[in-house]
Amino acid sequence: MTDFSTLQLHTDPRGVATLWLNRPDKHNAFNAEMIEELIQALRQVAADDSLRFLVLRGQGRHFCAGADLAWMQASAQLDYASNLRDAHQLGELMSLLYHLPCPTLAVVQGAAFGGAVGLTACCDIAIGASEASFSLSEVRIGLVPAVISPYVVQAIGERATRRYALSAERFSGERARELGLLAECYPAAELEGEVEQWIANLLLNSPQAMRESKALLHGVGSGVLSDALRQRTESVIAGIRVSEEGQEGLAAFLQKRPSAWQAQP
Numbered sequence: 001m002t003d004f005s006t007l008q009l010h011t012d013p014r015g016v017a018t019l020w021l022n023r024p025d026k027h028n029a030f031n032a033e034m035i036e037e038l039i040q041a042l043r044q045v046a047a048d049d050s051l052r053f054l055v056l057r058g059q060g061r062h063f064c065a066g067a068d069l070a071w072m073q074a075s076a077q078l079d080y081a082s083n084l085r086d087a088h089q090l091g092e093l094m095s096l097l098y099h100l101p102c103p104t105l106a107v108v109q110g111a112a113f114g115g116a117v118g119l120t121a122c123c124d125i126a127i128g129a130s131e132a133s134f135s136l137s138e139v140r141i142g143l144v145p146a147v148i149s150p151y152v153v154q155a156i157g158e159r160a161t162r163r164y165a166l167s168a169e170r171f172s173g174e175r176a177r178e179l180g181l182l183a184e185c186y187p188a189a190e191l192e193g194e195v196e197q198w199i200a201n202l203l204l205n206s207p208q209a210m211r212e213s214k215a216l217l218h219g220v221g222s223g224v225l226s227d228a229l230r231q232r233t234e235s236v237i238a239g240i241r242v243s244e245e246g247q248e249g250l251a252a253f254l255q256k257r258p259s260a261w262q263a264q265p
């Protein structure tokens with residue numbers, strides 16, 4: 001794996017990839033360099049079929065303070081085409097994270113502001129500290145929650161997004177759980193233990209079936225059940241049950257034994 005200056009990417013022998021945002025002195029705010037490195041890291045993870053899922057985390061007190069505001073300010077020196085290129089990179093980052101072939105788990109402690117709400121929304125599952133603080137703070141500083149909006153609307157609905165995007169109110173991890181942005185929240189002191197529980201639980205599942213489920217659910221979420229999507233749902237289930245992992249999972253259940261992909265006790 002590549003060395004990054006704003007990130008740490010670890011993979012372990014179980015097939016768990018952990019991607020740490022690593023600018024703790026800037027509360028992991030992302031600038032052009034970090035966005036570029038995130039894109040690179042996500043492409044590496046996407047290309048590695050041996051990885052079972054990705055955990056996205058932030059080093060230090062906060063998960064991520066969104067876009068680096070000093071970098072945003074300096075963009076006034078750039079022409080429109082350069083600003084558009086930056087925005088395109090940010091859009092590419094969100095899209096890559098959302099469409100990553102393997103499942104993603106975000107772990108949020110401290111603050112998740114602006115674009116960090118987008119990162120959280122792009123992950124399949126997000127957990128966090130009850131004391132965490134979220135905000136779609138863009139309008140408070142004269143910006144717009146633009147690139148992240150579709151993902152946030154998909155995660156918490158249009159009505160709640162309108163409220164938080166227009167008010168820039170802060171909301172807690174507990175509230176984020178009520179909204180559906182977090183799957184669960186825990187007292188900060190218990191978060192690490194809970195992350196391990198989530199990882200252990202995901203490791204019980206068939207890697208291939210999780211990838212297929214994710215791809216399918218993305219299609220379903222994008223609208224009504226079209227003929228093409230219906231055919232896809234049918235061909236996925238028809239294919240997966242005769243696949244190696246499908247057959248192994250069925251056999252393991254019927255034989256009351258762990259399946260090949262589950263760690264032996």
Ligand SMILES: C/C(=C\C(=O)SCCNC(=O)CCNC(=O)[C@H](O)C(C)(C)COP(=O)(O)OP(=O)(O)OC[C@H]1O[C@@H](n2cnc3c(N)ncnc32)[C@H](O)[C@@H]1OP(=O)(O)O)CC(=O)O
Nearest residue numbers: 029065066067068069070111113114115137145146147148
């Ligand atoms: C992606 C898109 C838009 C965006 O993301 S816009 C950015 C939205 N982000 C914010 O509004 C966060 C602003 N920061 C804060 O509100 C707070 O810093 C915090 C994250 C709640 C943490 O508060 P805390 O009290 O713990 O820390 P300090 O405020 O004292 O910060 C220490 C230090 O860090 C600097 N800093 C904080 N956030 C940023 C940032 N985002 N960029 C650059 N620098 C940041 C802060 O200024 C302090 O600096 P000092 O020099 O140490 O004073 C577009 C789209 O949505 O599409």
